[in-house]
Structure formats: structure tokens, C-alpha cells
Amino acid sequence: MWRDIFLWNRDNVVTFIEAYERSLSQLKQLIRVGDATGIEKELERARQEREKLSTRLERLRIAHHMASLTITPGRPLQGTISVPGDKSITHRAIILTALANGVSTVARYCRGEDCLNTMRAFQALGIRIDESVEELRVYGKGLWGLTEPSGPIDCGNSGTGIRLLTGLLAGQDFLRY
Numbered sequence: 001m002w003r004d005i006f007l008w009n010r011d012n013v014v015t016f017i018e019a020y021e022r023s024l025s026q027l028k029q030l031i032r033v034g035d036a037t038g039i040e041k042e043l044e045r046a047r048q049e050r051e052k053l054s055t056r057l058e059r060l061r062i063a064h065h066m067a068s069l070t071i072t073p074g075r076p077l078q079g080t081i082s083v084p085g086d087k088s089i090t091h092r093a094i095i096l097t098a099l100a101n102g103v104s105t106v107a108r109y110c111r112g113e114d115c116l117n118t119m120r121a122f123q124a125l126g127i128r129i130d131e132s133v134e135e136l137r138v139y140g141k142g143l144w145g146l147t148e149p150s151g152p153i154d155c156g157n158s159g160t161g162i163r164l165l166t167g168l169l170a171g172q173d174f175l176r177y
Contacts, residue, residue, distance in 0.1 A: 008082040085108045085115075088160060090110040090112075092164070094118050095164055104140060113158075114155075117158050118155070120154070122146075126141065126149075127141060148174040
């Protein structure tokens, strides 16, 4: 999970790490040159930040035991965050784009094993899917454009994938026993 969060938010995470490194570098320089006043200011700033955090945590602890919680405004939170793709939505996006006519793009998809198994299942059913880390390009063939697979379709441990595929494939006329 953390890997995906870091990768989807790489620009923001790297920016934060770089700011932290600059702050450490400045503190290191203050220590190196023996700037006692600068060191004291930096330590005081850190103490104030810890105190603010401690006060907020104490308010939350007290509020946890109360019926209501009052949140006081803090400084503005600014930035952009991207969340990893959703597994449930990714399964459905692959299925629906495979059944559509034409090329579709699924961006920010879930790269979990279950979703990749659903993608492979549709590839086995004759759907071209170009995969990159950022997106899937699905070349849909319409509702009746699926082709009979040459072997068993392996959904791995994906309960969602097998349930959705079972309903879809039950209506196809290419699977005969």
C-alpha cells in the first residue's frame, strides 16, 4: 500500500523530503559554524511545533471520550495528493471497456494481482490490452466481440473477477460443452 501511495504522490513526497533535507542541512551548517543563536532559534521552533502537536493530540484524546469533537482551524493545508487506483472500479473498468467498441484508456488503475488477472482473462478472450504503469489501453470489440479462449481462464484468487466474468461469459455463445 505505501509503495503505491509513494509512487502516485512521488512529486509531493520528493518535494517534502527535499524540504526536510534543506532544513537538516541548515541545522548542520549552524552546528558546523558554531552559530549558538541560530541553533537556539531552530531548537525553539522545533519545541513550539512539538508543543502544538502535543496540544492537538491531547485535545483529540479528550474529545475521544466525549460525545462531540470540536476542531479548531489551523494553518491552511495546501498540496495535491493522488490515491492509488481502486480494485473494484478497475475490475469493472476493464470489463466495460473490453465490451465497448473502440479504444479506451483506464488511467490510475489498481495494479494489484486480482486486477491484473482480470486483465489477463480478457486478453485470453481476444481483447488487446496495452499495459503501462500509468494506464491501460483497452481495444474493445463490443458485447459479442469476445473470442473463445484456447484454455482455462485463470482468475487467481480474485473473487470479484470470477463472479463478474461468470455472469458475462454465461451469456456468450462461444462456450459449448
